[in-house]
Amino acid sequence: DFVVTQSPDSLAVSLGERATINCKSSQSVLYSSNNKNYLSWYQQKPGQPPKLLIYWASTRESGVPDRFSGSGSETDFTLTISSLQAEDVAVYYCHQYFTTPRTFGQGTKVEIK
Amino acid sequence: QVQLVQSGSELKKPGASVKLSCKASGYSFTTSAINWVRQAPGQGLEWMGWINTNTGNPTYAQGFTGRFVFSLDTSVTTAYLQIGSLKTEDTAVYYCARGKGDGYNYDSWGQGTLVTVSS
Numbered sequence: 606d607f608v609v610t611q612s613p614d615s616l617a618v619s620l621g622e623r624a625t626i627n628c629k630s631s632q633s634v635l636y637s638s639n640n641k642n643y644l645s646w647y648q649q650k651p652g653q654p655p656k657l658l659i660y661w662a663s664t665r666e667s668g669v670p671d672r673f674s675g676s677g678s679e680t681d682f683t684l685t686i687s688s689l690q691a692e693d694v695a696v697y698y699c700h701q702y703f704t705t706p707r708t709f710g711q712g713t714k715v716e717i718k
Numbered sequence: 719q720v721q722l723v724q725s726g727s728e729l730k731k732p733g734a735s736v737k738l739s740c741k742a743s744g745y746s747f748t749t750s751a752i753n754w755v756r757q758a759p760g761q762g763l764e765w766m767g768w769i770n771t772n773t774g775n776p777t778y779a780q781g782f783t784g785r786f787v788f789s790l791d792t793s794v795t796t797a798y799l800q801i802g803s804l805k806t807e808d809t810a811v812y813y814c815a816r817g818k819g820d821g822y823n824y825d826s827w828g829q830g831t832l833v834t835v836s837s
Contacts, residue, residue, distance in 0.1 A: 645823050654813050654827035702822040706779035709763040
């Protein structure tokens with residue numbers, strides 16, 4: 606199976622500061638025929654279902670604040686929150702859909718310092 | 719608006735079975751796949767598989783074959799997850815999620831159903 610590994614497992618960032626989460630897949634998720642990376646990011650707040658933030662590695666879902674951005678290609682990806690807000694406290698998951706079974710990273714917990 | 723509403727919490731004994739529902743509204747049901755995702759207590763997300771709502775064809779992830787069955791009733795725009803021979807390790811929240819567009823990304827989620835398996 607594809608394995609996706611996130612780092613760090615948790616991080617604490619001051620309000621207004623940048624938060625960076627990394628995701629590494631065991632194999633490339635770049636599909637050469639359409640040049641798309643089959644990777645997305647989800648945010649899950651306590652007691653809530655996950656919410657789609659980013660897909661195709663860098664496309665922001667409608668309604669998602671522009672402080673959230675995704676980057677990377679092939680095996681290495683990053684989710685950046687440019688200016689952390691209190692409402693961003695959550696667990697963030699990357700998700701590869703290049704192949705079945707689709708797999709999630711283990712999650713990164715973001716807290717306020 | 720797109721909405722997925724799941725059935726309520728379940729408490730079952732080991733060996734029993736359970737059938738969870740996911741009622742969709744606000745869009746054409748047969749145009750978007752339904753995915754199922756499991757989250758054990760305090761753990762991460764685990765993709766269980768998906769069902770093609772146009773054909774009814776299910777795809778199961780490894781580890782979710784045999785005891786797990788995805789099904790549909792398109793007349794009531796509802797997807798179902800049935801779990802047989804329940805084990806204590808099946809205790810988890812089960813989410814249904816709509817696959818947007820080509821089905822790869824899950825843009826609308828149910829609120830989740832907690833299944834507790836305990837003797």
